[in-house]
Amino acid sequence: MSDRLDVRKTYKLYVGGKFPRSESGRSYEVTDHKGGFLANAAQASRKDARDAVVAARAAFAGWSGATAYNRGQVLYRVAEVMEGRRAQFTADVAAVEGLTARRADDVVSAAIDRWVWYAGWADKLAQVLGSSNPVAGPFFNFSTPEPTGVVAAVAPQDSSLLGLVSVVAAIIVSGNTVVVLTSFERPVPAISLSEVLATSDVPGGVVNVLTGSTSEVAPWLASHMDVNALDLAGVDDDALRTSLEVAAADNVKRVRRADTSDWSADPGLSRVRAFVETKTVWHPIGA
């Protein structure tokens, strides 16, 4: 080891493809699992959340309008870029989750593989979730899945990388854009992921990453009238969960409740299905 003094990183939010500090100017101290200083993470505010929703809405038309093939390639590109930064992610995960280097490496592998898994789904969802419908009349009728819109997600508190990736990838693969609130105590892998997203062809605004307090920021996302759906994966407090669901009803948000997901298990399609709409189109058959 050299005795060179290392260059430390400023940890920021990721909104609209840029890395701003919190407009509030706030930050909070993040420690590793042993309690040692790790970083000062930006502490997102209501305004940051709203800015992120604006960015996500602005990105929605382009991302949902991209071809499924293109979205699949972009998700795959995320995996490629992550693969090149394995060491960074392994160190992050080991530090915040208290895993051995070997276990942390397994988690990083699983997270990268999860991007690959979802990448392959992009151009298959319409066939698996859609249908041609044999109506009793002279009509051509088909149903296709379409993205719900802007999804606000609370990432898992414990599984700081694999859980986060599982939530985000399932939301964006179908064409949604997302504002994700990271694990409060373990935000560092999410910030590293932001840096990957920024350099892997994911259009700015498709994924917006906020670090900060769930109980402070999530209610503003849950009540935001330009958010179409909520993923409460990381909300384990019953009272908070209830209040978020109540707020979500104001514009009939689709809500995926917290679950005790084993993030290493086969994810299935239920997370994807939670954030797609089914559109059915009719047209007469005739002369």
Place this chain on the structure above:
Amino acid sequence: MSPAPFEYAPAPESRAVVDIASSYGLFIDGEFVDGNGPAFKTVNPATEEVLADISEASAEDVDRAVAAARRAYTKVWSKTSGKDRAKYLFRIARLVQERSRELAVLETLDNGKPIKESRDVDIPLVAAYFFYYAGWADKLSHAGFGPDPKPLGVAAQVIPWNFPLLMLAWKIAPALAAGNTVVLKPAETTPLTALLFADICRQADLPPGVVNIVTGAGEAGRALVEHPDVDKIAFTGSTAVGKAIARSAAGTRKRLTLELGGKAANIVFDDAPIDQTVEGIVSGIFFNQGHVCCAGSRLLVQESVADEVVERLKRRLTTLRLGDPMDKNTDIGAINSAEQLARIRALTDVGDTEGAQRWTAPCDLPAHGFWFAPTVFTNVTQSHRIAREEIFGPVLSVLTFRTPDEAVAKANNTPYGLSAGVWTEKGSLILRMASELRAGVVWANTFNQFDPTSPFGGYKESGFGREGGRHGLAAYLDVA
């Protein structure tokens, strides 16, 4: 502006086919029992004649119904094979067909919709929904939800008055096919066909408690959806009530699907075949007196053909016959209730006040009952309340546009997203509009078509979940 409609001799359907009791109880655990709440009356909205006294379910009654559904679920229905569930549902489909005239007449008497609609649309579709979902009951492992998808348990279902028995079918058929038991509350103003459906369950030998029908108003519905032993809530009705239900289900384990209001755009391009389009506009908003959540209540017509379309539309509307719903020639029946009529009048008055131009089809309104003549507002802008709020009546708001981009922007400029219509001869434009409209159902060169194989449901504040097709099973299976 156009010749008077032809004179038609009366052609009334006979009501002798139905036998309406003077009073009805609640259908709980396979038998009719008296409700503990005060009885209320259901009336024929075309005549204001009282049809029957209906029991109001109290919270204790609802509790009994949910308990019956739970017992039936635990002891019987969850142990009944898919093959047998299918056969029960096939039986029900056949019984509906056998008693279709009786059901149609009763629906028209209680609801006010024209007999030609209840006879040719509502009741045939009821049978079709049961027949369709019957076939799924023993094929759930092929539905794309994993190898062995499980039912949820007891479903609380609350339905509206606009398609009383059809909404019952949309709710009960998939629920039972997937293996759930149900407690269903029909709308306060239209309980009779649901109560006759109880007799069909008896004839089908459906095990007691699998289907329970509780009647009543909002309080009974609230008691049902807030009951702690309910696993699933399915609601069709207003967006305001849907939001209240979503709030009440917050923090619980209950699954929820909502089919709420709409303010559909029906978009007419300048190359659309005009006669066909006018027919589509008429069926889009005047079918079932406009008491349709997916009604094409906003006509968006391309500026270059707007005058011609509106003129032809008005000419066509003068030929619609409004009156006795039991008459086979009637096109426009009665408004379902005095309350709904008051709502329609209030919103259309706002249309006048805000500066839109009202045109009313010339027709005589019967002296008794609740009636509203087909009405078209022109000079409507997006900010007008008649362009933003669901009127749920025979009232069309006409707006214009110049380009497809403008049409999409205006069509999507609503918190609702249930349905939309597109009229053009250009295939590529249809497909573009179909993909850009944020609505769950897009009818291109047609409108208001329904089929049990075809998923139906909204985007945005029109609700979530789908009814119909393979997708409709997801609402009643543990697949989230």
